Amino acid sequence: MKEHEMIVQLSIPADAQFLDIARLTLYGLAAKMGFSYEEIEDMKVAVSEACNNVVLHAYNGRSGDIHLRFEMSADALSIVIKDEGKGFDYERAAKQAASLSGKPLKDVKVGGLGLFLMEALMDDVRVTTKGGTEVRLTKFRHHGEGEHAHDCISPSSVQEQA
Amino acid sequence: MDQKRFHLVHDEQPDRHVVYIKGELDLAAAEQFQRTVEPLASDASKPLVLRLEDLTYIDSTGIGMFVALLKTRHQLGAPFAIENVPPKVRRLFDLTGVSYFFSEMNDATERIGGQS
Numbered sequence: 210m211k212e213h214e215m216i217v218q219l220s221i222p223a224d225a226q227f228l229d230i231a232r233l234t235l236y237g238l239a240a241k242m243g244f245s246y247e248e249i250e251d252m253k254v255a256v257s258e259a260c261n262n263v264v265l266h267a268y269n270g271r272s273g274d275i276h277l278r279f280e281m282s283a284d285a286l287s288i289v290i291k292d293e294g295k296g297f298d299y300e301r302a303a304k305q306a307a308s309l310s311g312k313p314l315k316d317v318k319v320g321g322l323g324l325f326l327m328e329a330l331m332d333d334v335r336v337t338t339k340g341g342t343e344v345r346l347t348k349f350r351h352h353g354e355g356e357h358a359h360d361c362i363s364p365s366s367v368q369e370q371a
Numbered sequence: 372m373d374q375k376r377f378h379l380v381h382d383e384q385p386d387r388h389v390v391y392i393k394g395e396l397d398l399a400a401a402e403q404f405q406r407t408v409e410p411l412a413s414d415a416s417k418p419l420v421l422r423l424e425d426l427t428y429i430d431s432t433g434i435g436m437f438v439a440l441l442k443t444r445h446q447l448g449a450p451f452a453i454e455n456v457p458p459k460v461r462r463l464f465d466l467t468g469v470s471y472f473f474s475e476m477n478d479a480t481e482r483i484g485g486q487s
Binding site for chain 1: 395398399401428430434435438441442445463466468469471
């Protein structure tokens with residue numbers, strides 16, 4: 210399945226002003242692969258959420274990098290977002306990852322929204338925290354399906370490696 | 372590229388504050404957004420309206436700031452509305468559940484508007 214995988218890599222400083230560069234790169238590659246406008250918009254948000262976490266949490270105000278790796282295969286695009294920071298507590302964040310619907314406004318907390326969106330917008334999300342954090346986001350290509358691709362939202366697959 | 376560049380236009384009308392949000396509201400734009408909109412949000416004397424027709428990108432950073440504004444306006448008992456939400460932004464509001472709070476606040480805006 211992965212025989213013709215092609216890889217593009219990009220490293221940017223973990224600084225918010227470079228997040229648009231990550232989105233532009235993603236847009237270029239996903240469009241080249243034939244993903245739809247909606248799918249690309251979904252992936253832009255998911256990748257940005259992973260990068261936001263690096264900018265906000267990974268390096269404690271010290272300088273560091275975000276490493277993006279775009280793995281293009283015939284049936285999927287995977288984006289790996291990696292840092293060498295202190296290791297974001299994704300397991301704890303995963304417990305808070307939920308939509309805000311049905312809650313009274315005063316109880317609404319937005320802390321878990323980033324991870325929630327990653328899971329809602331991608332087909333697969335895997336997180337490993339070992340020597341930094343690595344988030345692997347995958348979108349499968351839905352060849353010629355009339356159905357809306359967003360119907361297949363994968364269940365939470367956040368894992369923590371000891 | 373210009374379409375992506377984030378900027379805000381504040382239109383102070385006699386009966387309300389209108390803020391046009393243009394371009395990509397991401398983490399890089401968060402500070403500018405807060406600097407401009409927070410002072411307006413604390414002015415309870417006028418309704419606050421955010422116009423989103425030229426908003427080309429939003430993620431949890433922007434949604435979180437919208438929720439903070441909702442809370443501030445709710446505490447002040449002051450009307451707050453968003454208008455002209457593009458479909459892709461609407462989809463994220465629906466997914467995250469913030470649409471529910473906006474429709475509630477929009478109703479309040481309409482009620483207050485109707486009293487004048």
